[in-house]
Amino acid sequence: MQKPAPTHHPIHDLLRHRWSPRAFSDKPVSPNVLRSLFEAARWAPSSNNEQPWAFLVATRDDPENHAKMLSTLVEFNQNWAKHAHVLAIAVSEMAFARTGKPNRNAFYDTGAAVAHLSVEATSRGLFVHQMAGFEPHKAVELFGIPDGWEPIAAFVIGHPGDPASLPDTLREREIGPRERKPLSSFVMSSGWGKSAPFVKD
Numbered sequence: 001m002q003k004p005a006p007t008h009h010p011i012h013d014l015l016r017h018r019w020s021p022r023a024f025s026d027k028p029v030s031p032n033v034l035r036s037l038f039e040a041a042r043w044a045p046s047s048n049n050e051q052p053w054a055f056l057v058a059t060r061d062d063p064e065n066h067a068k069m070l071s072t073l074v075e076f077n078q079n080w081a082k083h084a085h086v087l088a089i090a091v092s093e094m095a096f097a098r099t100g101k102p103n104r105n106a107f108y109d110t111g112a113a114v115a116h117l118s119v120e121a122t123s124r125g126l127f128v129h130q131m132a133g134f135e136p137h138k139a140v141e142l143f144g145i146p147d148g149w150e151p152i153a154a155f156v157i158g159h160p161g162d163p164a165s166l167p168d169t170l171r172e173r174e175i176g177p178r179e180r181k182p183l184s185s186f187v188m189s190s191g192w193g194k195s196a197p198f199v200k201d
């Protein structure tokens with residue numbers, strides 16, 4: 001299903017067509033494509049080029065690992081995320097490797113890496129749906145994530161599925177409108193709350 005953003009101003013088609021579906025088909029994502037998606041993440045910018053991210057990835061080709069990762073999601077997310085071929089957890093290193101000083105941009109940089117991956121996925125007809133609804137402590141325990149690294153978000157990658165396969169409430173959300181705050185509410189200039197002059201809506 002396509003759900004292009006109803007933008008107020010023109011943006012690149014890839015960004016317009018990226019969205020977060022919950023209906024996924026179980027069609028596999030090839031290792032070649034997976035390599036390209038994580039290559040896109042690899043080339044994200046980061047503070048001091050620290051690249052403070054790591055990814056745990058499980059595909060349905062490895063049912064044991066996939067089930068283990070699925071068990072870290074809250075039940076709401078498990079119900080739809082289980083159908084996607086790929087499940088992943090984004091992890092951040094919370095201090096600079098060289099100095100040990102806290103890296104206050106680690107979450108920010110990891111989010112940028114996942115954004116890169118999402119756009120690359122869109123360019124290949126795939127979709128990414130990120131999830132805060134998972135249990136970080138369980139992920140640490142089950143996957144041996146070391147001290148100093150924090151699981152930030154889980155996400156699925158997969159081919160789009162049929163919204164009719166979803167339970168009623170999720171189907172309504174799936175086909176419902178996409179909404180965003182207006183630019184004027186968050187693009188400011190001379191002071192907090194003062195919209196930038198180039199912003200009209």
Ligand SMILES: Cc1cc2nc3c(=O)[nH]c(=O)nc-3n(C[C@H](O)[C@H](O)[C@H](O)COP(=O)(O)O)c2cc1C
Nearest residue numbers: 018019020021022077129130131132133134153178
């Ligand atoms: C960090 C993050 C956490 C999210 N957590 C969840 C989640 O736990 N469950 C879920 O169904 N969607 C989750 N979402 C998806 C958002 O609800 C979705 O991105 C937002 O509604 C905007 O929709 P769009 O991505 O289709 O434009 C999350 C998205 C992000 C970026």
